[in-house]
Amino acid sequence: MLTIKDVAKKSGFSVATVSAVVNGLPVVSPKAKEQIQSAIKELGYRPNRVARSLKNSKTSSLAMIVRDVTNPFYPEVIMGFEDVAWSNNYEVFLCNTENNPEREKKYIDNLIGRRVDGVVIATSFIQRENHYDRLLENGIPYVFLNRRPEQLLDHEYFVGSDNAAASEKAVLHLTELGYKDILYMSGPLNLYTFKKRYEGFLRTMDKMGLPVGEDRILFSSDFMEKSGSEHAKRILGYEKMPEAIFCSNDLLAFGVHQTFKEAGMRIPEDVALIGLDNNRYSHLIDLSTVEPQNNQMGRKAGEVLLGLLKIKDVIAHEQKEIILEPRLIIRKSSGADARS
Amino acid sequence: MLTIKDVAKKSGFSVATVSAVVNGLPVVSPKAKEQIQSAIKELGYRPNRVARSLKNSKTSSLAMIVRDVTNPFYPEVIMGFEDVAWSNNYEVFLCNTENNPEREKKYIDNLIGRRVDGVVIATSFIQRENHYDRLLENGIPYVFLNRRPEQLLDHEYFVGSDNAAASEKAVLHLTELGYKDILYMSGPLNLYTFKKRYEGFLRTMDKMGLPVGEDRILFSSDFMEKSGSEHAKRILGYEKMPEAIFCSNDLLAFGVHQTFKEAGMRIPEDVALIGLDNNRYSHLIDLSTVEPQNNQMGRKAGEVLLGLLKIKDVIAHEQKEIILEPRLIIRKSSGADARS
DNA sequence: AGTTTCATTCTAAACGATTAGATTTCTAAA
DNA sequence: TTTAGAAATCTAATCGTTTAGAATGAAACT
Numbered sequence: 203m204l205t206i207k208d209v210a211k212k213s214g215f216s217v218a219t220v221s222a223v224v225n226g227l228p229v230v231s232p233k234a235k236e237q238i239q240s241a242i243k244e245l246g247y248r249p250n251r252v253a254r255s256l257k258n259s260k261t262s263s264l265a266m267i268v269r270d271v272t273n274p275f276y277p278e279v280i281m282g283f284e285d286v287a288w289s290n291n292y293e294v295f296l297c298n299t300e301n302n303p304e305r306e307k308k309y310i311d312n313l314i315g316r317r318v319d320g321v322v323i324a325t326s327f328i329q330r331e332n333h334y335d336r337l338l339e340n341g342i343p344y345v346f347l348n349r350r351p352e353q354l355l356d357h358e359y360f361v362g363s364d365n366a367a368a369s370e371k372a373v374l375h376l377t378e379l380g381y382k383d384i385l386y387m388s389g390p391l392n393l394y395t396f397k398k399r400y401e402g403f404l405r406t407m408d409k410m411g412l413p414v415g416e417d418r419i420l421f422s423s424d425f426m427e428k429s430g431s432e433h434a435k436r437i438l439g440y441e442k443m444p445e446a447i448f449c450s451n452d453l454l455a456f457g458v459h460q461t462f463k464e465a466g467m468r469i470p471e472d473v474a475l476i477g478l479d480n481n482r483y484s485h486l487i488d489l490s491t492v493e494p495q496n497n498q499m500g501r502k503a504g505e506v507l508l509g510l511l512k513i514k515d516v517i518a519h520e521q522k523e524i525i526l527e528p529r530l531i532i533r534k535s536s537g538a539d540a541r542s
Numbered sequence: 543m544l545t546i547k548d549v550a551k552k553s554g555f556s557v558a559t560v561s562a563v564v565n566g567l568p569v570v571s572p573k574a575k576e577q578i579q580s581a582i583k584e585l586g587y588r589p590n591r592v593a594r595s596l597k598n599s600k601t602s603s604l605a606m607i608v609r610d611v612t613n614p615f616y617p618e619v620i621m622g623f624e625d626v627a628w629s630n631n632y633e634v635f636l637c638n639t640e641n642n643p644e645r646e647k648k649y650i651d652n653l654i655g656r657r658v659d660g661v662v663i664a665t666s667f668i669q670r671e672n673h674y675d676r677l678l679e680n681g682i683p684y685v686f687l688n689r690r691p692e693q694l695l696d697h698e699y700f701v702g703s704d705n706a707a708a709s710e711k712a713v714l715h716l717t718e719l720g721y722k723d724i725l726y727m728s729g730p731l732n733l734y735t736f737k738k739r740y741e742g743f744l745r746t747m748d749k750m751g752l753p754v755g756e757d758r759i760l761f762s763s764d765f766m767e768k769s770g771s772e773h774a775k776r777i778l779g780y781e782k783m784p785e786a787i788f789c790s791n792d793l794l795a796f797g798v799h800q801t802f803k804e805a806g807m808r809i810p811e812d813v814a815l816i817g818l819d820n821n822r823y824s825h826l827i828d829l830s831t832v833e834p835q836n837n838q839m840g841r842k843a844g845e846v847l848l849g850l851l852k853i854k855d856v857i858a859h860e861q862k863e864i865i866l867e868p869r870l871i872i873r874k875s876s877g878a879d880a881r882s
Numbered sequence: 883a884g885t886t887t888c889a890t891t892c893t894a895a896a897c898g899a900t901t902a903g904a905t906t907t908c909t910a911a912a
Numbered sequence: 913t914t915t916a917g918a919a920a921t922c923t924a925a926t927c928g929t930t931t932a933g934a935a936t937g938a939a940a941c942t
Contacts, residue, residue, distance in 0.1 A: 203599075203680065205898055216922045221900060231920060246679065251655040252595045253898035256927050259543075261592060263635075263656075271620050274822070277611045284611070284638045288645075293652060295603075296636040298624045305628075312633060315591040316603075339586065340543065456826055482614070483823035486796055545928055556892045561930060571890060593928035596897050 204247045213241035224249055255317070264507060265295040265313050265321040267306060274453075274481050275496060276324070279347065282500025283322060290508055292319070299325050307333045314340045320507040322347050334358075343510040347503045349394035354522055359510070361503045361524045363494035365395050368528040369402030369448075372476050372492050375530055376446045377410050379537055381474060385418045385444035387433055387454050389425035396425070399450045399478060418444060422454065430457020438465055443473055446536070452477035452484050452491055459487050459535070470537030480531050490536035493529045502526070544587045553581035564589055595657070604847060605635040605653050605661040607646060614793075614821050615836060616664070619687065622840025623662060630848055632659070639665050647673045654680045660847040662687050674698075683850040687843045689734035694862055699850070701843045701864045703834035705735050708868040709742030709788075712816050712832050715870055716786045717750050719877055721814060725758045725784035727773055727794050729765035736765070739790045739818065758784060762794065770797020778805055783813055786876070792817035792824050792831055799827050799875075810877030820871050830876035833869045842866070 206224075210217045215234055222230050223238045230238075241247075255261040264287050268276050280296065287294045295318065299306040306325060310333050313321060321337065324347040337344050338357055345359040354360055376384055386403045389396035407414050417440065422429035430449065434457060437443065449455035455477035462469060469475050477484060480493035502524050532538050546564075550557045555574055562570050563578045570578075581587075595601045604627050608616050620636065627634045635658065639646040646665060650673050653661060661677065664687040677684050678697055685699040694700055716724055726743045729736035747754050757780065762769035770789060774797060777783065789795035795817035802809060809815050817824060820833035842864050872878050 206900095207898080217899080218901075218923080219921060222921090225900085229920070234920080246676075248651065248655045248680075250596075250657060250898050251652075252592060252601065252657050253927090254900075255592045256590075256596050256898080256929085257900045259927075271617045271624070272822075274614075274617075277614075277617055280611050280636065281638060284636060285640075288638075293635050293637070293656065295633050296620065296624060297633070298621060298628075300625075311588065312591075315588045316633065317590060317592055336586075340588075456823070460826065481823075482612075483796070483821075483826060486800070486823060486826050546930095547928080557929080558893080558931075559891060562891090565930085569890070574890080590928050593897090594930075596899085596928080597930045599897075 203250075204245055206247075206249065208245060209238065209241050209247050212245060213238045259317065261317050261319055262291060263293045263295060263316070263318045264504075265297055265309075265318045267297040267299060267309060267321060267323050267325050269299055269301045269325045271296070271298055274483075275348075275479065278496035279324065279500035279503075282497040282502075283504045284500075286501050286504035286508065290504075292508070301325075310334070310336060313337075314342065318342065319511055320344060322503045322507060324348055324503075343507060345503050345506050345510075347499060351394075359506050359522055359524075361499055361506060362395075362526070363496075363499060363528050364525045365398035365494070365528075366402030366405065368478055368492040368494060369399045369450075370406045371528060371530045372448050372478060373403060373406040373410070375490070375532065375536060375538075376448065376474065376476060377412070379474070381446040382412055383418070383442075383445040384412070384414075385420070385437065385447045386414070387420045387430065387447060387449045387458070388422065389450045389454070390423050391421065393425075396450055403448065403450075425451045425453055427453050427457035427460065430454035431461040432457075434458040434461035434465075438462075438467075446470075446474035446476070449475070449477045452479040452481035452489060455484075455489055455491070455535075456481075456487065459489065469535050474537045475535040484531075485533060488534035490533045490538070491531050493531050495526045495528065498526055543590075544585055546587075546589065548585060549578065549581050549587050552585060553578045599657065601657050601659055602631060603633045603635060603656070603658045604844075605637055605658045607637040607639060607649060607661060607663050607665050609639055609641045609665045611636070611638055614823075615688075615819065618836035619664065619840035619843075622837040622842075623844045624840075626841050626844030626848065630844075632848075641665075650674070650676060653677075654682065658682065659851055660684060662843045662847060664688055664843075683847060685843050685846050685850075687839060691734075699846050699862055699864075701839055701846060702735075702866070703839060703868050704865045705738035705834075705868075706742030706745065708818055708832040708834060709739045709790075710746045711868060711870045712788050712818060713743060713746040713750070715830070715872065715876060715878075716788065716814065716816060717752070719814070721786040722752055723755075723758070723782075723785040724752070725760070725777065725787045726754070727770065727787060727789045727798070728759065728761045729790045729794065730763050731761070733765075736790055743788065743790075765791045765793055767793050767797035767800070770794035770799075771801045772797075774798040774801035774805075778802075778807075786810075786814035786816070789815070789817045792819040792821035792829060795824075795829055795831070795875075796821075796827065799829065809875050814877045815875040824871075825873060828874035830873045830878070831871050833871050835866045835868065838866055 206217050206220050209220045215238055219230060219234055220238050223235050266283055284294050297309045314336060321344045323344055345361055348362050350360045388400050391397050391400060420433045447458060449458060455475055477489050477491040480491045484491050546557045546560050549560045555578055559570060559574055560578050563575050606623055624634050637649045654676060661684045663684055685701060688702050690700045728740050731737050731740060760773045787798060789798060795815055817829050817831040820831045824831050
């Protein structure tokens with residue numbers, strides 16, 4: 203494999219001069235520059251970034267830690283993040299924890315060993331995992347994405363969507379359409395996003411002066427369709443059905459939709475339905491929902507991280523938290539057509 | 543940042559001995575081992591993998607190049623690949639080309655510079671991109687995933703799904719249900735998968751002795767829902783509707799489903815529908831389809847690559863092509879309930 | 883005691899770049 | 913023709929590991 207020495211030998215200049223032209227330093231004569239460049243081209247030389255990284259202790263690589271790429275939330279986020287990384291000449295490691303804290307810990311250790319320049323953590327539970335400290339100790343900046351610990355330490359940053367506002371938008375949409383008896387289906391409250399969504403729901407219902415009956419809030423230990431289906435079956439057994447159902451995420455809504463359809467219930471005629479996430483396929487079942495701007499979240503996380511690395515062209519955000527405003531997406535499932 | 547020298551100093555041994563215990567070489571005395579290990583723990587030392595990579599010219603990193611993470615095909619593949627990489631102590635770079643050959647080329651150059659140990663290419667058009675040569679020149683093995691150039695060179699490998707067989711399964715399923723007039727909706731033929739699916743369709747119809755009318759094959763320049771919708775509108779204008787529609791991928795089928803539903807057509811009563819891909823959300827519209835085993839594809843690609851790197855515990859496949867057998871998934875859209 | 887053997891441990895040279903600081907070459911004024 | 917000063921280039925140290933091969937010391941054998 204070719205090294206800088208080969209280029210030096212071929213072009214008749216020293217490695218220092220070759221290095222200078224490779225790095226575009228303005229101290230070389232036009233003649234040298236030309237000869238060296240043609241030697242590089244002729245040999246097909248590519249600088250070894252490993253050696254370079256060792257010398258200037260900077261790897262130009264970032265990492266994104268996710269729970270499960272397969273969760274439809276992530277691809278958009280990854281896309282956004284990867285794109286800003288790419289534009290700034292960074293490569294990105296994708297780390298999938300499969301929701302296993304041990305694996306997350308090991309991944310973080312590996313990333314430290316690799317001396318990545320920064321990492322985005324898009325996995326965390328509310329309780330702080332102590333292995334984030336190790337990143338700090340090793341001077342590697344990190345930003346939380348979407349979920350975060352309750353308390354941000356001095357060096358910690360957060361990019362997310364305003365989950366409480368998302369709930370608020372969903373509820374207001376329903377109340378504007380005249381629904382009063384609204385059931386809320388929650389995901390696990392130990393996840394930051396679901397906690398906020400839950401709070402947003404309660405707050406808005408309260409603000410609207412609407413009571414929330416005891417059986418009008420259902421909790422799940424996950425946020426998958428299956429849980430949605432199971433809850434839907436429970437709801438079908440209710441004496442009095444709610445007028446509208448607000449699912450804290452679209453997957454739950456998918457499950458509800460499926461089960462209701464099988465049971466012969468019509469949406470929105472018999473019961474209105476709204477989700478939250480704007481899953482890539484939500485339009486297939488005409489699900490009204492709220493869009494948290496996943497791609498933007500990824501992009502912002504990238505920008506904050508690069509800002510922390512003092513990359514030119516990227517303004518370091520002095521804000522510790524960047525909260526994106528979600529957008530309401532109105533489709534048929536909420537009954538806007540019928541009622542407006 | 544801590545180095546091996548710090549550990550050497552602290553423990554009173556030389557860097558060579560420290561290195562030996564870090565790497566678990568069986569040449570150190572128990573006493574040395576113990577003292578060094580406790581020094582490591584106390585300091586919180588982590589070997590610098592960059593330096594290590596430089597020395598033994600091996601980075602323990604792989605890359606996966608994809609067109610668009612957001613395409614629902616990829617997450618499963620990535621998941622599978624990442625998992626076998628992880629189990630073998632490799633990290634993976636995710637490279638998104640956004641379907642831009644220039645970007646792919648630049649990515650490959652970057653990866654060479656980074657001296658990744660191997661790469662999975664899950665993007666390629668049928669015509670060979672000459673920048674793959676550069677990987678070979680630099681001794682970096684690569685395997686094609688899902689799509690491949692017509693001709694595999696000596697050093698090239700391929701992992702994919704049997705797309706022709708997938709079409710065959712779909713068609714046979716339809717013919718077994720008694721459908722004879724089947725319309726085929728194709729994706730772009732310059733993509734390997736769609737070419738094979740198309741061939742499989744023609745071959746099977748021929749084998750069954752079924753004629754394929756001129757207006758019973760529709761081509762699209764992409765494979766998105768929108769194209770499916772547009773074709774569906776065209777079909778609605780036909781004098782004679784087909785009995786069944788076989789879409790070369792689920793996204794197209796989503797479009798057809800949507801448009802037909804809006805037009806008041808019933809599936810499968812008025813026309814049967816089957817897709818190909820088993821998209822994560824296909825069950826939402828009860829779409830019968832064929833499942834190409836994406837996760838397995840990712841896993842296999844990882845195994846082949848690691849095999850090429852002569853990793854222990856992974857048998858290097860001497861096969862140049864690994865073709866996974868797709869599975870038929872029967873749901874309501876093909877009318878199996880009604881007709882069986 | 884003097885050798886030989888063996889198990890440990892160490893010294894120092896890589897790996898392929900970057901970069902101070904030294905050295906050479908060039909330019910132009912005296 | 914000299915020579916100061918600038919411009920171009922070079923030498924060599926360095927980044928943090930790994931790993932030959934040398935050195936050390938203890939045990940075992942004459």
